[in-house]
Amino acid sequence: MTTTVERQPRNGVDTPTLFATLDAVKGSPDLAKFQFRATNRWISGTHNRSTIRGFFGAGQEDTSRTADFTYDADHPAVLVGTGNGPTPVEFVLHALAACLTSGLANIAAARGVTLHSVESTVEGDIDLLGILGLSDQVRNGYQGIRVSFKISGDAPDDVLRGLIEQSRRRSAVYDVVTNGVPVEITVDTH
Amino acid sequence: MTTTVERQPRNGVDTPTLFATLDAVKGSPDLAKFQFRATNRWISGTHNRSTIRGFFGAGQEDTSRTADFTYDADHPAVLVGTGNGPTPVEFVLHALAACLTSGLANIAAARGVTLHSVESTVEGDIDLLGILGLSDQVRNGYQGIRVSFKISGDAPDDVLRGLIEQSRRRSAVYDVVTNGVPVEITVDTH
Numbered sequence: 001m002t003t004t005v006e007r008q009p010r011n012g013v014d015t016p017t018l019f020a021t022l023d024a025v026k027g028s029p030d031l032a033k034f035q036f037r038a039t040n041r042w043i044s045g046t047h048n049r050s051t052i053r054g055f056f057g058a059g060q061e062d063t064s065r066t067a068d069f070t071y072d073a074d075h076p077a078v079l080v081g082t083g084n085g086p087t088p089v090e091f092v093l094h095a096l097a098a099c100l101t102s103g104l105a106n107i108a109a110a111r112g113v114t115l116h117s118v119e120s121t122v123e124g125d126i127d128l129l130g131i132l133g134l135s136d137q138v139r140n141g142y143q144g145i146r147v148s149f150k151i152s153g154d155a156p157d158d159v160l161r162g163l164i165e166q167s168r169r170r171s172a173v174y175d176v177v178t179n180g181v182p183v184e185i186t187v188d189t190h
Numbered sequence: 191m192t193t194t195v196e197r198q199p200r201n202g203v204d205t206p207t208l209f210a211t212l213d214a215v216k217g218s219p220d221l222a223k224f225q226f227r228a229t230n231r232w233i234s235g236t237h238n239r240s241t242i243r244g245f246f247g248a249g250q251e252d253t254s255r256t257a258d259f260t261y262d263a264d265h266p267a268v269l270v271g272t273g274n275g276p277t278p279v280e281f282v283l284h285a286l287a288a289c290l291t292s293g294l295a296n297i298a299a300a301r302g303v304t305l306h307s308v309e310s311t312v313e314g315d316i317d318l319l320g321i322l323g324l325s326d327q328v329r330n331g332y333q334g335i336r337v338s339f340k341i342s343g344d345a346p347d348d349v350l351r352g353l354i355e356q357s358r359r360r361s362a363v364y365d366v367v368t369n370g371v372p373v374e375i376t377v378d379t380h
Contacts (some may be wrong), residue, residue, distance in 0.1 A: 012234030044202030098263035141365030175331030
């Protein structure tokens with residue numbers, strides 16, 4: 001498969017800067033080491049709030065974000081919560097759709113494809129017998145996730161499908177969600 | 191290890207309803223089958239927006255949510271985005287902290303522990319040589335995630351630590367993030 005490398009801004013992507021960034025990282029691979037962070041504070045019951053702001057990357061602490069992003073999570077009433085936010089598992093679906101879509105726009109720009117619209121729906125099936133401790137045969141998390149894309153752009157069907165396939169191949173969240181990541185938990189009591 | 195089962199509301203958790211829900215699901219296990227959803231729409235470049243509202247569970251479509259939850263995601267300028275939201279991978283950290291904390295409050299209530307405060311910080315290390323396609327030796331997603339809890343409550347150190355350990359054992363997002371989930375992607379072009 002051959003792809004055409006375009007250097008024009010497209011789809012709201014600053015394609016020249018995208019390629020310049022790739023060249024910079026090729027020359028200094030340590031620029032690619034990032035650390036992302038979130039802090040969370042319990043409010044009441046299943047309601048809690050995360051703050052996202054600082055991260056390290058490209059050799060330094062970020063200073064571009066001038067305000068916190070804050071997100072509430074909660075359980076709905078049917079799960080004995082107060083519904084002050086989506087459930088944590090729903091944020092995973094958002095993260096997956098967002099990552100695939102962000103990558104797609106970059107890849108389309110790099111391949112010279114103008115996108116008209118991209119929409120996706122993500123569904124995750126979960127059997128709460130696991131987290132409720134009512135069955136050892138049922139996992140805690142989603143049993144399966146389906147992502148359905150609708151994409152429109154100035155390229156043939158196979159090229160548009162190829163954009164999504166390449167985005168899947170290079171998606172950080174898709175990798176995390178399909179392959180898993182080691183998680184270490186430490187506790188300080190006081 | 192023995193735990194005391196309390197039936198008093200505590201920590202903002204309606205403990206009697208929590209146990210009644212467990213009993214109801216024991217009697218009708220199909221009530222535990224849930225489907226969560228998110229829809230996402232591309233805006234421009236790496237900026238896109240998810241909407242979270244409907245879900246199926248406890249045998250029916252939810253009607254308790256009277257408005258959409260909407261969340262923007264984007265890449266920061268250093269990653270050639272416009273910074274209109276956190277990156278998708280940061281939402282994964284939020285989801286993980288939120289899930290562990292929601293479960294913790296329920297477990298504390300069930301064990302008769304009054305919580306004073308719960309805070310957590312989540313850090314994820316990622317080497318973008320993977321998603322940038324600059325190394326086949328580097329994965330796309332996080333290489334590791336660390337969660338640091340600070341917890342205060344009216345119980346001894348080992349009991350407080352036990353709450354977090356039990357929350358980890360029963361966390362949907364922890365399971366997804368550590369063990370992975372099959373993801374199916376379908377595409378409709380037009």
